[in-house]
Amino acid sequence: MTRPASAAADPRAWRLAQVVRDTYERSKLAGFLYLFGWAVVGWLAGAHQFAPWPSLAMAGVFLVVGVLRLVMRPPAAEDAAANQRWLRHYALVLPLAPLAWSGVQGWMLLDPRFSPELRMVSLIATIGYATVFVNVYTTVRRFAVVGASLLFVPTLVILWLDPGQRALAVAMTFYAVYLVGALLRTHAEYRRRLELDIALREQRDLFEGLSRTDALTGVYNRRHFGARLEQLTASARGGGPGFTLLLLDIDHFKQVNDRHGHGVGDACLQGLAARLQSAFPAPRALLARLGGEEFGVLSEDAHEQVAEAAQALRRDLAARPLVVDGCPLAITVSIGIGRFGPQRHGDADGLYRAVDRALYAAKDEGRDRVAVDA
Numbered sequence: 001m002t003r004p005a006s007a008a009a010d011p012r013a014w015r016l017a018q019v020v021r022d023t024y025e026r027s028k029l030a031g032f033l034y035l036f037g038w039a040v041v042g043w044l045a046g047a048h049q050f051a052p053w054p055s056l057a058m059a060g061v062f063l064v065v066g067v068l069r070l071v072m073r074p075p076a077a078e079d080a081a082a083n084q085r086w087l088r089h090y091a092l093v094l095p096l097a098p099l100a101w102s103g104v105q106g107w108m109l110l111d112p113r114f115s116p117e118l119r120m121v122s123l124i125a126t127i128g129y130a131t132v133f134v135n136v137y138t139t140v141r142r143f144a145v146v147g148a149s150l151l152f153v154p155t156l157v158i159l160w161l162d163p164g165q166r167a168l169a170v171a172m173t174f175y176a177v178y179l180v181g182a183l184l185r186t187h188a189e190y191r192r193r194l195e196l197d198i199a200l201r202e203q204r205d206l207f208e209g210l211s212r213t214d215a216l217t218g219v220y221n222r223r224h225f226g227a228r229l230e231q232l233t234a235s236a237r238g239g240g241p242g243f244t245l246l247l248l249d250i251d252h253f254k255q256v257n258d259r260h261g262h263g264v265g266d267a268c269l270q271g272l273a274a275r276l277q278s279a280f281p282a283p284r285a286l287l288a289r290l291g292g293e294e295f296g297v298l299s300e301d302a303h304e305q306v307a308e309a310a311q312a313l314r315r316d317l318a319a320r321p322l323v324v325d326g327c328p329l330a331i332t333v334s335i336g337i338g339r340f341g342p343q344r345h346g347d348a349d350g351l352y353r354a355v356d357r358a359l360y361a362a363k364d365e366g367r368d369r370v371a372v373d374a
């Protein structure tokens with residue numbers, strides 16, 4: 001009955017895990033684009049005839065790299081160390097395809113057996129792959145920079161070194177400059193969206209936490225307690241582990257408010273919640289304020305153990321009164337306890353009514369006592 005993870009779950013670990021998930025999702029099939037590109041260009045050029053082994057080797061490289069990208073699944077958990085490791089390994093795999101494509105591109109530009117028309121087709125493919133890198137790998141900027149550079153820089157060098165290709169060299173250089181700008185913009189947009197996701201997630205966690213928590217004491221509220229009671233009852237009816245319900249009511253609490261004021265009454269409720277939390281610690285027990293001066297505990301322990309802990313709490317309150325504003329505040333409590341029995345109680349309401357009766361029996365018998373539904 002552990003208290004759920006708080007709203008302040010580690011946003012840095014989540015951000016890293018999200019970057020890893022996005023990177024994988026965006027790139028898992030993209031490796032095969034290179035295989036497709038080489039199959040089309042190489043086939044049209046007849047490379048499989050005039051250079052069968054290099055052609056086959058290229059296809060093999062693209063196939064292996066494509067499969068590698070697909071099978072390198074990211075870690076399932078938001079484990080920062082595992083995600084960092086994955087990024088380091090992926091940083092070695094991701095550049096392989098652009099590197100190999102750069103080889104293809106250089107080969108096509110330098111080998112006269114490739115026609116000018118097919119060279120143009122391969123240059124268009126290079127532009128396409130570099131554009132994909134800049135738009136897709138905005139998740140990790142260095143990936144985009146490395147990939148696009150591997151694709152573009154060798155091609156630019158070859159084009160600039162050939163005086164006959166000046167116009168193409170100029171056009172490609174302009175496009176490279178555009179890609180740098182596009183990379184900066186898309187990366188900034190991706191980071192903004194990520195931060196927005198984190199803010200939304202934190203707000204959702206915060207509201208979820210608030211909807212389960214009692215504002216005054218910080219323990220669970222009646223709503224969450226009721227939902228958990230229903231779950232435990234259903235599970236016990238289905239043969240799951242049993243549980244014990246405890247209901248506690250402060251005796252003559254009205255007098256505390258009347259004598260000392262509402263503020264002292266509030267502090268008393270907070271002090272008692274803290275004592276209850278120590279008497280019935282998570283994860284074996286779930287504590288809630290059910291309203292006013294009434295608290296409830298759902299415990300995995302047998303009712304004898306819960307009753308023992310309840311008696312110890314009662315004795316502790318007598319021996320060590322609560323301290324409010326530096327002054328001791330003596331209070332006593334009445335407690336009802338019952339272990340869920342599917343035959344005896346039927347459902348959650350049946351158990352609640354039985355334990356409530358035990359609590360009122362404790363009140364009727366003079367308060368400051370524990371009564372067990374048996």
Ligand SMILES: Nc1nc2c(ncn2[C@@H]2O[C@H](COP(=O)(O)OP(=O)(O)OP(=O)(O)O)[C@@H](O)[C@H]2O)c(=O)[nH]1
Binds near residue numbers: 216257266269
């Ligand atoms: N300070 C404070 N008082 C509260 C709060 N909620 C309920 N109360 C008070 O709790 C008191 C409950 O009084 P009663 O229901 O008569 O119960 P009691 O005086 O404890 O008497 P018994 O339960 O019969 O022993 C009322 O005076 C409510 O105003 C709260 O959040 N803060």
